[in-house]
Amino acid sequence: MDAFYTSVEQRDDPALRGRPVAVGGDPKGRGVVAAASYEARKFGVRSAIPMARAVRLCPELVIVKPDFRKYSAVSKEIFALYRAVTPLVEPLSLDEAYLDVTENAWGEPLGMQVAKRLKAEVREATRLTVSAGVAPNKFLAKIASGWKKPDGLTVIAPERMEAFLAKLPVDALWGVGPKTAERLRAIGCAKLVDVRAADPAALRRVVGSWAEALVRLAHGDDARPVVPDRTRKSVSTEDTFREDLADLREMRTIVESMARHDASFLAEKRLLARTVTLKVRYADFTTVTRSDSARPTRDADELAARAAALLERTEAGARPVRLLGVGVHGLVSPGAPGPGGQLPLWTD
Numbered sequence: 001m002d003a004f005y006t007s008v009e010q011r012d013d014p015a016l017r018g019r020p021v022a023v024g025g026d027p028k029g030r031g032v033v034a035a036a037s038y039e040a041r042k043f044g045v046r047s048a049i050p051m052a053r054a055v056r057l058c059p060e061l062v063i064v065k066p067d068f069r070k071y072s073a074v075s076k077e078i079f080a081l082y083r084a085v086t087p088l089v090e091p092l093s094l095d096e097a098y099l100d101v102t103e104n105a106w107g108e109p110l111g112m113q114v115a116k117r118l119k120a121e122v123r124e125a126t127r128l129t130v131s132a133g134v135a136p137n138k139f140l141a142k143i144a145s146g147w148k149k150p151d152g153l154t155v156i157a158p159e160r161m162e163a164f165l166a167k168l169p170v171d172a173l174w175g176v177g178p179k180t181a182e183r184l185r186a187i188g189c190a191k192l193v194d195v196r197a198a199d200p201a202a203l204r205r206v207v208g209s210w211a212e213a214l215v216r217l218a219h220g221d222d223a224r225p226v227v228p229d230r231t232r233k234s235v236s237t238e239d240t241f242r243e244d245l246a247d248l249r250e251m252r253t254i255v256e257s258m259a260r261h262d263a264s265f266l267a268e269k270r271l272l273a274r275t276v277t278l279k280v281r282y283a284d285f286t287t288v289t290r291s292d293s294a295r296p297t298r299d300a301d302e303l304a305a306r307a308a309a310l311l312e313r314t315e316a317g318a319r320p321v322r323l324l325g326v327g328v329h330g331l332v333s334p335g336a337p338g339p340g341g342q343l344p345l346w347t348d
Contacts, residue, residue, distance in 0.1 A: 001078070002129045002150035004095035005035035008074055009064045011127050020045065021062045025257065027051040032257040034066050038150060048239045048254050048324075068264035071095075074126060081121050085114065088226045098138055100226035112155045119153065136161065139222035143172055161220050168192040173217055177242055177322055179283060180207065192218055208285045236277070237261045238325025244283045248317030251324060252308050258326035259307035263300035266328065272296035274330030276303055278310035281323035288314055296332050303328065 001007065005023040010016045020040035025031020031051035043058035055061055075094040082089045088100035101114040108114045115132040122130045129151040133144025136158050144154035156164050170189050171181035187202040189195050195203070195218035203211040216222070237258040245251050255278065266273055277291040290310040297303065307326045 001095035002131055003035060003037050003041075004075075004128075005066060005071055006037035006040075006064075007128050008071055010037065012070075016062060016064070019062050020058050020060055021064060022051065022054055023064050023066045024051050024054075025065075027055045027063065030253040030256070031063075032253055034257070034261070046242070048241065048257075050250055050253055066264075068261070069268060072265075072268050074128070077126060078122055078128075078130075081118065081125060085118060088228050090226045090228060098141065098226045112153070115153055115155075119151075137220070137222040138224050138226070139174065139217055140164070140220060142174075143168070165218070165220050166191070166193050170195065173214060175210070175240060175285075175323075176214075177240060177244075179244055179320075179322070180285075194218075210285055234273075234277075234327055234329040234331065235262050235265045236279075236325055236327030238279060238323060238327075240281075240323045241321075244320035244322050245324075246317070246320055248311075251316050251321060252311055254324055255307045255311050255326055256304040258324065259304040259328075260300045262326060262328045263298055263303050266298035266331070270333065271331045272298050272334060273303070273328035274332065275328065276306045276310065277327040277329060278307055278314070279323070279325035279327070280311075280314045280316055280321055282315070283320035283322050285322075287323075290314060291329075293330070296330070 006021045009021060009023060018039065020043060021037040022033045022040055022045055023035045024033040033045060033047050033049050033051055033054050035047055036045040040058055040061060045054045045058050045061065051063065071094055079089065079091065079097065082097060082099055084105060086099055086101050086104050090098040092098070101111050104114050106114065106117065108117070111134040115134050119130055119132060122128060131145050131149045131152040133141040133147065133154050135141040135144050135156040140156050140161065144156050147154040168191065169181070170176060170184045170192050171178065172192050173195070176184065183206045184195070187198060187206060189198050195214055200211065203214070207214055239254070259276065274296045275291055275293040277289055279287065279289050281287045290313045292306050292310055294306070
């Protein structure tokens with residue numbers, strides 16, 4: 001979906017249309033941008049930055065408090081349209097998914113036609129736009145989906161795959177941000193296809209154990225299947241930042257916001273979580289996780305505090321950070337027996 005949260009708000013409030021809008025927290029506190037409209041993005045406002053910084057970048061910014069129940073309801077409507085066409089729908093978030101349409105309810109032989117019809121159905125049902133990428137695999141479809149936003153449709157046919165890859169800069173690869181791209185360019189990898197011929201030792205120095213996977217992606221090789229919904233045992237929120245983070249206070253604010261986002265999912269599904277997990281990826285691609293288990297809860301304040309405490313158990317602040325993620329695991333329904341058959345204590 002195109003700028004999903006802000007697009008829903010602009011749809012529902014005509015006064016917001018055409019204006020720079022951010023969905024998120026209070027700039028006078030420790031609020032974070034959850035989503036930014038395309039009008040706001042022109043000023044450099046983006047998700048996961050502190051709202052106070054967003055206001056400095058765009059003084060005319062209109063801030064809207066998030067309504068995740070509303071966004072979830074719209075998301076369910078959209079995903080129902082997807083699943084009516086194919087059962088092979090793999091959600092990535094409320095507003096993004098992979099669909100395998102090799103076989104589809106319409107009997108369309110071309111993925112492009114399926115995408116066109118789905119885009120039209122989503123617009124008619126929700127008055128929102130969606131950008132689609134059609135390609136032989138997940139990696140290429142993901143790139144294609146962001147190629148002509150908003151309301152885009154990009155098709156990479158198998159016979160055009162090599163020509164498409166040859167045009168891409170190295171930072172089109174998954175997980176390659178500006179600083180990693182700079183280090184890759186320093187070893188001769190300015191374009192995505194340059195990674196194929198890179199010296200293996202030099203590549204490992206730049207991206208570590210991720211080197212082999214990066215080479216496969218540079219060949220357009222991604223064999224992962226589309227995995228449809230399964231019973232949720234966890235939910236998580238994460239973000240890779242365009243610039244590495246160094247300010248521990250800013251990271252704490254982001255982590256707390258992610259935990260609150262996860263808590264909104266728990267509230268929507270009437271679930272509790274036993275475990276909070278923090279994921280930190282440093283600038284050198286080293287990734288660490290920290291977790292904390294306690295009584296099942298969906299209390300947003302408690303989950304945010306536990307996630308922030310986990311951050312203190314990492315080297316964040318002492319080492320630049322390129323990715324943060326917060327997940328909640330061990331999901332149970334209120335009243336479900338815990339370990340040893342004990343009923344959990346919980347509060348809303």
